[in-house]
Amino acid sequence: MGDERIREIPAPAVAPDRSAGRRAWAPGPVHRWLLTRADAFWALVTGRPVSLYATAVLRIGYGLLYLVFLLREFPHRDEIWGPDSPWTPALAAQLFDQTGWYSFLILSDSRVYFELCYALALVTSTLFMMGWRTRATSVLFAAVVASFHARAIFMTDGGDNLVLLMALYLVLTACGRRWSLDARRERIRAARADGAPRRAGGRAAQQLREARRTLATVVHNCGVFVIAAQVCFLYGSAGLYKVQGSFWDDGTALHYVLNLDLFRPWPELSHVVDQYPLVLAVVGYLTVLTQVAFPFVLFGRLKYPVLAALLGMHLAIAVVLGLPLFSATMIIADAVFLPDRFYLFLAHLLRRAARRDDLPAPAPGRVSGLATVPRPADGRRDPAPSSPKVPEQVAEQGRE
Template sequence: MVYGVYTVLLVVVNFSDRELLWGAGSSWTQPWRDESRWSAVPFGFFQPGDHGTVLTVKLIVLGVLGATMALGLCSRTSTIAVLCLSTGLVALGPTSSDTEDIVFRIVLVYLCLADTSQHLSVDRWLAARKGNDTSEIRGALIPRPLRVPLHNAAVELICGQLSIIYVMAGLAKLRGERWRDGSAIYYTLHLEQYSPWPELGHLVSGLVPIVILASWGAVLIQIGFPVLMLNARTRLFAVLAMISLHIGIAVMLGLSLFSLAMVGADFVFVRDASVQRLLSRLRR
């Protein structure tokens, strides 16, 4: 669902600049695009020569597929389609992303193998309405004996990928003097290119104890993330902490799509039982 929303936002946010990013005005990226490996089938839906109506229609197609994925309609098919189309699109315009497309693309590969339609999806609603076994919607495009093993493998791979990302990010921060002395976030909030709300950034950066704790906390939680996942209580704390971190990045630094991609991946650590409890409370 979250990655479907991400896809829709990728199209909507950049729609007004589509010609500059991917169309006739993007020829300045041509040397880079000539070396791109993502222009062949099945990623070649978007081509360097697309512009005007052709580009607009193709972007609308991607947006519709993203909405379909977000709604959980033909979940696996729409996920595969979004993976192929979005990969080719970002390859045409490297400035249209903040490297969040790397996480987005990796997780999408795993989601193609996972069952993403068991909760809050049109697929599940339609199956239940027809009186069918909702577990049957797992089977789209995947042979029955492989459904559960591949789903479980996909979940484990996403968990492992996130753990690697967070640990490596934490270790990289630890090498920086600003992170070690607790001032990294202060200086980050004063970067002009990452200041959607300069006044708010200056206000927060003036809260020195909070800035120091946040800087150290980000490093410690990222490095300790895999260990925190081993216990239910610490797992909840770590997931909430990382989601809070990414919300802060979205608000304070303006990297909203990056944060959305990471938060969407973080949700893999939320158990089915937790989702069921939440839905039960909402129905009351």
């Protein structure tokens, strides 16, 4: 063989690896913090319904408050909302054309129709307070409050404005899951179905139920957040408006309020309170400070003394200034900021007090509230019974 030159085949050109010198991207501390907060917020919104007991308190409170309000104004119902009111249905209809409001009270001038509407309002307030078919009665209650508010919009003291807003917000919440007839019916149904075989639906049906449950949870939580934001905005704006006033700046605002005939249901009481100008100035400054600071203390334990101060302020407004509807409306609205464990603890104390006052003393040798096992007829000794559950444990297990 001759000398054959082996030609080297050149290697194919390879594109330079530009990513070799580039560092892998990793989220920074700020980005990780934002992702963590976003995940926590999403879990809070979609995980489980929040403040179920608080919304139940709002349902009971506003239902009872509006029922008492309608019963109190029952002798004057025709002068306020009826066909013989100075603010006639024709004038109300003209105002509705301008403002966009609506009321089913102006659909007819018949007195019979008005009395039926008033009876419907009383029944609706009662059913909403008791939590019967809450999904439907909450919508009907909101329609009743909106209609009565719009019919006599110039004959109110400002408290029913917040009642209207809360009635609309409570439609979004699951306010009937606790302390209601609906909750009692669900407990009875669950007790009857305990141990019974459940029908296993398909995967699509299960996903549909899960999506429905998640949607209801999201809507409920958003409704609770809107209620809390509304109350914060109300207190914050009220405090900032007071700061701008010169009378609140020099501490004489309450003095002038106590000398207005419109806010003197008991002139002697107003006169006695007005004799302490230093106390009135301190109370005025404390009111402004509490209202302005309220939105900033909700995420700590400082909110409890602030809520107690607001409770005292509203009670004083109800008694001294003669605004019970407004004060009760605000007190009920403040209940949304108390956690569910507070209401559970309060219910536990009430149950213990009722059990201590109502139940008779246990007989010697017996345990109160526990059934005794009869001795067998053949004279044999009973087997050792298992340790019974005390009533507190039974109540704790039955608690939702």
